Every structure is written in C-alpha cells, then in structure tokens.
Amino acid sequence: MIAKVLVANRGEIAVRIFRACARLGIRSVAIYSDADCDALHVRSADEAYPCGAAPARESYLDIDRVIAIAKKCGADAIHPGYGFLSENAAFADECARANIRFIGPSADAIRALGSKLTSRRVALRAGVPIVPGATEALDDGAAIAFAQQIGFPVMVKVSEGGGGRGLRLVRREAELVAALPRARSEAAASFGSEAIYIEKFIEHPRHIEIQVLADDRGGAIQLMERECSIQRRHQKLLEEAPGNRIPAELREGMGEAAIAMVRAVGYVGAGTCEFLVDSDGNFHFLEMNTRIQVEHAISEEVTRIDIVREMIRIAAGEPLAYRQSDVAIHGHAIEARIYAEDPDKKFLPSPGTITAYRAPEGPGLRVDSGVAEGSLVSTHYDAMLAKLIAWGEDRSQAIERLVAAVADFRIEGIRTSLPLHARILQHPEFLAGRYDTSFLQEHFGAP
DSSP states (O other): OOOEEEEOOOHHHHHHHHHHHHHHTOEEEEEEEGGGTTOHHHHHSSEEEEEEOSSGGGTTTOHHHHHHHHHHHTOSEEEOOSSTTTTOHHHHHHHHHTTOEESSOOHHHHHHHHSHHHHHHHHHHHTOOBOSBOSSOOOHHHHHHHHHHHOSSEEEEESSOOTTTTOEEEOSHHHHHHHHHHHHHHHHHHHSOOOEEEEEOOSSOEEEEEEEEEOTTSOEEEEEEEEEEEEETTEEEEEEESOTTOOHHHHHHHHHHHHHHHHHHTOOEEEEEEEEEOTTSOEEEEEEEOSOOTTHHHHHHHHOOOHHHHHHHHHTTOOOSOOGGGOOOOSEEEEEEEESEEGGGTTEEOOEEOOEEEOOOOTTEEEEESOOTTOEEOTTSOOEEEEEEEEESSHHHHHHHHHHHHHHOEEESSOOSHHHHHHHHTOHHHHTTOOOTTHHHHHHOOO
16 A cells, blocks of 8 residues: 655645545555745644745656655655646646656546547547537637637647646637637746647537546446536636536446546556537546546535545556446535635636635535635746535535535635625526526626
8 A cells, every 4th residue: 555645735635635634544645835834734744844935836746856745754745736736737647757656547548538639529429419629729710710610719729738728719700710719828927738629619508517536447337427617717616516407328427438438448547527408418538637536525425436646546456446336426516616816806826825714514515625824826836726516415415415504604804705606596597597508607797
C-alpha cells in the first residue's frame, strides 16, 4: 500500500485528499506557495513544504520543484487534484521516472484524452457520437472554410485546457475573423498551445457528465450522471446528481459510451466523460477530463462510493472494490460552488481576508472547504472557496436543505456567490428542473 502521498495542489481539493489519506492510514504532505503559507490545506496535512513564489508557474506548476519535494520528504505517491498539473502528461512521466506513483491515469492516456481533438478521434474510433466539428487543428483560413461548410453558429474551441478559456461563440462569419486571433492568444497564454478547431454550436443543450473509475486489471464502472448545466462562461456554478428527467435509455447510452472511452485507451483511475444533450434528447461526446473533478462530491453522495479513496487504492495496484451491479442511485444531491466573486458586479473577483467564517451544519449537509476565518483570498488562484453539498431522499428535500444551508453560510470580509445561489435555488424554472446551459444568461443576465 502507499505510505505517503504528496498533494500537488491547494485549497479544498487538497484538504479533501488529505481526509481520504487519513482514513486509509496514509501520511499526507502539503506544498504551499508564498501566498499560501497560512492556508487551511497547509494546516490539514501531516507535513508541509514551501514550493515557491505566489504565481503558480513559480510554485504549483513547477514540475522539477514538486518532484524534488516529493523525493525529499519520502512520498511514494503524488495526487495532482484538479487544475494545475493534473492533466499534464509530462508531469505523469516525471513521476514515473522518479519512481513515484501518479494517482491518476498514465501519461499515454492523458495524451490521448487530455486534448479535445485527440479525444474526439478516440470517441469516433470507439463508436461514441461527438458534437459535429473538426478533428484536426485548423489555421485561420481552414477554420473559416470549415465554419462555412457546417454552417453558423459555431464554437471556436482550443484543443488544450479547459475552464471555458479560449471558447468563443460565433454566429456570423464577420465575428469569426475577429474571434480566431483572440482565442489563439488566450489559449497560448493559458495552456501554451495555439491549437484551435471549429465545432457546431448546439442551441440550448444540457451539460451532462458521467463519472468513471477503472483499475489496471480491466475493471471499469460508471457512477451514473451529473447535471452541470447551470454555468456562466462555460464555468459551472451548481451541479446535481442524478440529472433532471434523464430517461433510462439516455442514462444507459451515456454510461456505455463512457465505458467505451475508458476501454479505448486502457484508462486507469478516475475520470469524467462530458456530453451535450440536445433538445431532441440525443447525446454528443464533448470531452474527457482525465482527473478528479470539482463536482465529484455529489456522485459520492448518491452512490455512497468514496471516489478519492478508490483513486488511491487503484494507484496502489488494488482492484476496484465495486462492480457495476453494485452502483445504484440513492436519493439526490446538489452542489453549490461558493466563489469569491460579486455576482452583482459582473462576477468581479473579490480578494481579501475572510474576517468571519461559519459553515452550516445539519442532516444531509457536507462542506468541502479550502478556507477558514482569517484566510487570505489571493488573486493568484481560482476564486472558489468551498463547495456546499446537500443530499436528500429526493430532489425537493435536497433543494430545501440547500436553501437553508446557503442562508446559514456565513462568510464576511469579501463578496461571494452565495446571494446568487439563493436566487437560483428559488427560481421556478430551477425548481421545475426545466433548465439548460442558457439558464443564467436568460434569467439572471450573467455574461
């Protein structure tokens, strides 16, 4: 079994992984930048080591430094969390060269699925339907010609990375000419690659994803779906599991497609297949995230499977503890991502010191947090502070519990997204489960 895990991350996901390590009797190691020396994740680990200056490229993204710390402290495994180095094939390679287990898929699997273009080609070979569009990177001239061929509106998309960066919705050819250089520039700055392609824009889709787990012995399961349609600028604010009004046939089809993607590349570890479901109920493969996701908690709540624990066990060479027949949906779970942003000022970031912090408590509630009273919220990193999860016997009870929990959540000293979550949870269309990815734009004027 693994004896010591270094978590190459920060915030709530680092704290979450440390908790799983403690339950498994594994020692945990935190790394921290100059901006994070007093952060909650530093206090939550058994050991902690500085990793560099505040900018991520000089600390959390410095592969050589992270590997050196792991060697120094005797960690025999590294968990990358999400973001930062989690989908970096070169990092997975360096872990292997240092004889340190990477708690995630192989570098080859990351290369095959981490790029949107290569993952689209894998999907086609596996017989999984994809969103109509290119499967190769396009220069500007080819991008314009391709868009003319498939018809507007289209999405300009970057091959690498995620989080909505580089994405552009284009409804007319004149807009495309201006959008291409901006998308390339943003892609190069964020992901070090200018590769872009064109995809047909699906009007009013639902964003549904399937969580998967696979071991190195051929075992693979899918943990049903999560609905992630409430988002702005392609960044999720609220998710729920299971999805709303998902017919059994659609659930089964997406589950089979996710397992087909796993089998196609010999995937090992936790991952998520993302799909768009159109207004006719057809699903289209969007991309695969080769890492743990922020919203994994709601899948854990409804399936009663500890995904992070399974990731660590799988990395240690153990078989999956579950078969597909063991996976069932128990009740309903909803997650609100709490951001240090001001929704009333176009989601302007709200850095500063948290002067008061009190998380809600009660039946069915779970808070995965990366902050506490006195925490400094920096401009250097993602603005998410915590995840507030409510579970209920059914969707109505989960909503009722989450509404009360949002009202009870006290965070002072900075602005947060809590007021927006309160409004979303009481909106008639949300309560009826009738929403798609345009919900925030149509009902709240979100950008």
